[in-house]
Amino acid sequence: MPVERQVTEDDALQLVLAVHRLNRTLRLSTTDLPPTQLIVLSLLAEHGPMRIGELAARVPCSQPTATTVVAVLEAAGLARREPDPADGRAVLIILTDEGQERITSVARREAELLDRRMAELEPDEREIVLAATPLLRRLAGR
Amino acid sequence: MPVERQVTEDDALQLVLAVHRLNRTLRLSTTDLPPTQLIVLSLLAEHGPMRIGELAARVPCSQPTATTVVAVLEAAGLARREPDPADGRAVLIILTDEGQERITSVARREAELLDRRMAELEPDEREIVLAATPLLRRLAGR
DNA sequence: TCACATACATAGGCAATCTATGTACTTGAG
């Protein structure tokens, strides 16, 4: 029976700190693919082809940043671009097979690292973390 | 009765993505105090005076980064330095009253923003997020 | 006493992101 309670200022601060520090730890351990590139690839994998502007809104980042990131992914063969048939100004960014494979390999690496860290938590604590994951994603907004 | 299950590759990827995106969202909404500065202040608040090297290890960041951040905090009046009586090479970084107040004000701001985002979750979902917070922090390592 | 280790500071550079602006295309009012 969970106790209904307010979100205190300390709760908020602790969550913010936890996210910042976990982000830092992740960046240090996974030099594989920069965060923004990984986010873009996963958006394409989840939602299918998408415009630059839509990517920028969902990442979230500025439109020029999305342009740059897409150029890098394209050069690496992880995504390709195609003119949007519905609008001559726009381009559709499409995940390549190689891009899909890269996501898979990153996921495998992350799972290994996470497993090692998760080993220090109790089983029920691991459940809480996993249950919180989609919620954190929703908190990040679309 | 929680079902005991493996941490899958997708679980890991989703957690990583959630952290990266939440981090991004936080950075965009709180221009108040850069993440590293906030982390350093909160470490000082939680554990008391600390050396530069220990700050670097706990943030985590490189020692030169810790030096720079401390210099900024010092210039802003949020922290001060004192020679370590036990070692002439070292300095102790100490949180000032103003630094403590700043933490409080940041926490208040964050709580407001978080409340707004949390409003989109169900009460039991909010509980899960709050329960996960200290666990995430432990995942980030010491 | 001196070689080595340690703690912090400084120098230099790199990567990621932003704002401001330019260019090509589309749209809608007249």
Place this chain on the structure above:
DNA sequence: CTCAAGTACATAGATTGCCTATGTATGTGA
């Protein structure tokens, strides 16, 4: 049909935050 305004992406330039490599002062043990 035409052209002014809007939209989508690209480019330019600057900023920020972080790192590695190195320097300087202090401590430590043979």
